[in-house]
Structure formats: structure tokens, C-alpha cells
Amino acid sequence: MAPERITQRDLQMIAAEWGIHFPDGVHVMAEDERLAxxxxxxxxxxxxxxxxxxxxxxxPSFLTMVVDPAIIKILLSxxxxxxxxxxxxxxxxxxxxxxxxxxxRTGEVSSYGDFNTNGRAGLNMxxxxxxxxxxxxxxxxxxxxxxxxxxxxxxxxxxxxxAAVIVLQKFQNLTYFFGVQNLQNYGLxxxxxxxxxxxxxxxxxxxxxxxxxxxxxxxTANEIFTDIQSLVIQLVQQTAGLVEEDxxxxxxxxxxxxxxxxxxxxxxxxxxxLIKKNFxxxxxxxxxxxxxLTASNxxxxxxxxxxxxxxxxxxxQETGYCSFxxxxxxxxxxxxxxxxxxxxxxxxxxxxxxxxxxISSMVGV
Numbered sequence: 001m002a003p004e005r006i007t008q009r010d011l012q013m014i015a016a017e018w019g020i021h022f023p024d025g026v027h028v029m030a031e032d033e034r035l036a037x038x039x040x041x042x043x044x045x046x047x048x049x050x051x052x053x054x055x056x057x058x059x060p061s062f063l064t065m066v067v068d069p070a071i072i073k074i075l076l077s078x079x080x081x082x083x084x085x086x087x088x089x090x091x092x093x094x095x096x097x098x099x100x101x102x103x104x105r106t107g108e109v110s111s112y113g114d115f116n117t118n119g120r121a122g123l124n125m126x127x128x129x130x131x132x133x134x135x136x137x138x139x140x141x142x143x144x145x146x147x148x149x150x151x152x153x154x155x156x157x158x159x160x161x162x163a164a165v166i167v168l169q170k171f172q173n174l175t176y177f178f179g180v181q182n183l184q185n186y187g188l189x190x191x192x193x194x195x196x197x198x199x200x201x202x203x204x205x206x207x208x209x210x211x212x213x214x215x216x217x218x219x220t221a222n223e224i225f226t227d228i229q230s231l232v233i234q235l236v237q238q239t240a241g242l243v244e245e246d247x248x249x250x251x252x253x254x255x256x257x258x259x260x261x262x263x264x265x266x267x268x269x270x271x272x273x274l275i276k277k278n279f280x281x282x283x284x285x286x287x288x289x290x291x292x293l294t295a296s297n298x299x300x301x302x303x304x305x306x307x308x309x310x311x312x313x314x315x316x317q318e319t320g321y322c323s324f325x326x327x328x329x330x331x332x333x334x335x336x337x338x339x340x341x342x343x344x345x346x347x348x349x350x351x352x353x354x355x356x357x358x359i360s361s362m363v364g365v
Contacts, residue, residue: 069153077299079169080287081176084252085188085310085351086321093326093347095132100352102126132325133180134347135171137164142339157340165328168346174299176322177289179350186350188308188320189289189301193356195238197306197363200227209305210260210365221265225274227362231309232279234360239314243358248312249282251275254291257305257365258284304364311358319358323349 090098103123110118139160149156179186186192202219203209210219210227228251235243243249261271261284275282290307293300311319326347333342353359 067152071154076166076170077288079173080285081173081188081289081351082322084250084285084287085176086318088321088323088352089325089327090323090349090352091132091325093132093134093329093345095325098130098132098323098325098349098352099127100129100354102128129184130323130349130352131183131185132347132349133175133183133185134326134345135168136343136345137167138341138343139164140339140341144338164344168328168344172324172327172346172348174289175348176351177287177299180348185348186353188322188351188353189306191351191353191356193353194359194361195234195356197303197361198227198230198234200362200365201230202227203364211256215256217260217263219260219263221263221269221271221274224260224263224271227307227365228271228275228279228309231307231360231362235309235311235358238357238360239311242314243311245279246281249279250310250312251282251284251307252290252310253284253286253307253365254288254300254305255286256291257307258286260365301363307362307365309360314355314358317355319355320351320353323352325349 103125105121106124107121108119110116139157141157141160146156175185175187177187177189179190200209200219201223208218210217210224212218231251232245232249235249236245261275264270275284288297289299289301290305291297291300292304293302313319324347326345329345331343331345333340
């Protein structure tokens with residue numbers, strides 16, 4: 001006997017008897033196809049009441065994550081010593097001491113007489129010295145370390161090269177300002193031959209500095225300009241008139257103190273305008289080392305905000321310059337079992353102040 005034929009509706013009812021309610025799954029059968037079923041037929045369905053795997057309604061989150069290829073680099077304060085005073089190479093990394101010959105012309109005159117032998121011209125020679133300081137940094141990187149950094153599109157070895165250069169240059173800049181302790185190596189701010197710093201007019205009168213701790217300009221434009229005039233006068237006096245007000249001058253201060261130059265007087269003229277009109281060849285440079293030493297400015301000056309006025313040249317002679325004997329000497333790359341290392345060396349003489357009388361200072365602004 002031919003098997004009994006059932007309709008699609010009969011198939012749904014048979015499935016329902018066994019607790020299966022999945023009409024969409026049944027509808028996939030073509031309407032003209034009929035299945036032969038006997039009433040004692042059973043549907044073979046492997047039903048699982050609970051999940052074996054962890055319940056999840058999505059894909060791994062990293063598949064929807066994007067990594068920006070532009071790397072954000074933490075910024076550091078700029079190195080300004082060489083820009084303020086200039087920079088020059090002296091000697092090589094082999095040299096430990098630099099000697100700077102100094103000649104002072106002397107003499108005396110005498111009344112003329114046909115047979116007089118008085119009066120003479122002479123020279124006094126001196127040889128001030130400075131000592132160099134060599135310092136180094138070592139770059140180390142492993143093969144696995146570089147490969148993993150590469151997954152994040154970071155060139156690990158190249159970034160280490162840049163880090164080494166930055167650290168060396170930051171230290172070099174510090175030696176240009178402060179020298180190296182326990183050596184005849186001095187900086188622009190602490191050379192022992194510099195004259196004593198002046199006191200600003202506001203502080204001398206028992207007032208605050210140019211800008212108070214609340215970041216407000218408390219000194220007037222006239223007071224600030226008077227302080228700058230005092231620095232010029234001090235410079236003229238120290239050089240016995242060799243420096244004049246229209247000479248090339250550099251006014252160095254902290255970036256915060258520079259903002260005080262925007263103070264305006266009762267005639268709507270600010271300090272910058274007064275400087276341009278009265279000292280046309282004076283330029284302004286800034287460095288954080290001229291600011292007061294604080295937790296947020298660990299490179300600052302312990303004595304407070306400082307201002308320096310520097311004559312670039314006196315009678316054709318340089319006032320001074322920052323000096324090094326070696327810069328970025330790269331030693332051989334040493335290969336280990338699965339890593340590499342390399343040493344980089346630099347050397348500094350600090351700041352060579354050739355004519356200290358051409359620098360005047362004011363502390364506490």
C-alpha cells in the first residue's frame with residue numbers, strides 16, 4: 001500500500017504534537033512536494049534545552065575598533081639657551097679643559113723730555129679655563145618588543161632614537177643655563193663673573209613682582225618699563241659707555257614675564273611699544289629657566305623670576321656663547337641573542353661668558 005500523503009498543514013500539526021513550533025522552518029518545503037508519513041512516524045530532532053557555549057549576541061569588540069595611525073607625542077618646553085646666546089663647538093670629545101687667552105692692555109705716560117725715559121706700554125695676560133663634561137644615554141630594544149610595537153604601527157627603534165636625542169638635548173640646554181656642579185663649567189644664569197642682580201622697582205617698594213601668584217599683572221606699564229631702563233643703564237655703566245641704547249641687545253625672560261610687557265599705561269601705550277620706540281635694536285627672547293623654581297617648573301631659577309639684558313657684541317667681540325665639544329656621537333650597535341643596544345654621547349662646556357660686563361640682570365620681577 002502506498003504511504004499516506006499529508007498536507008503541509010498536517011505536517012505542522014504533527015510537529016506541534018511533539019512540542020515543535022517552527023512554522024518558518026516548515027515553509028521552506030515547496031508546496032507541490034508531499035511527504036509520505038505514517039501516523040507512527042516520528043520526527044528526528046535533537047533538541048537541546050540550554051546553550052553549551054557562552055551566551056553572546058555580537059562579535060569581538062576589537063573588530064569594531066580603529067587605531068589612529070597619527071601618534072600623539074607628549075611635548076616638552078623648548079630649548080632656548082643656544083638661541084639666546086648662540087652656540088659654538090670647541091675642541092673634541094678628547095679634550096677635558098679649554099683655555100681662553102685674555103689680554104689686557106696696560107701702560108702709563110710721562111712728561112716729555114729729550115732725555116726722559118719714563119712711560120711704558122704693557123700687556124697683562126690671563127688664561128681662564130673651563131672643563132668639559134661628557135654624558136651618555138643607552139638605547140635598548142628587543143626583537144619581540146619591536147614586533148609587538150609594530151602591531152600598533154609604532155616604529156619602536158626610531159622612537160627610541162628620538163627619545164635619546166631629546167633627553168640629551170634637554171640636558172645640554174640645562175648645562176647652558178646652569179653649568180655642571182663641581183666642575184669649572186658654568187651657565188648663563190650662574191657664571192660667577194656676572195654682576196649682582198638688580199631689584200625691580202615694585203619689589204624695592206615692598207610691592208609684588210610684575211605678575212602675582214593669581215596670574216594678574218600687578219605692576220604698571222611705567223614700572224615695568226622703568227625696570228627695563230634700569231637694566232640698560234646698568235649695562236652702560238658696566239661697559240663704561242661701550243654699550244649704547246641703540247646697540248643690538250637681547251632681553252631674556254620667562255614666557256610668563258613676557259606677558260607683562262602687554263601692560264598699558266594711561267596713554268594706551270604698552271611696554272612693547274615703549275621698548276620698540278626707545279630701544280629699536282632690542283629683541284626679546286624667552287625661556288622657562290628664567291621663571292621661578294616651582295613644582296610645575298622644575299627647571300626654573302631658585303631666586304625667582306629673572307630678567308637678563310645681554311649686549312650681543314662689544315667692540316666687535318662676542319659677549320659669549322653656549323659651547324659643546326661633542327654632539328650626538330653614536331657608538332656601534334651591539335647585538336645580543338635577541339636584542340640590541342647602542343650608546344650615544346655628548347659633551348658640554350656650559351656657557352662661555354667672554355665679556356661678563358656686557359650682561360645685566362634683575363631678579364624678582
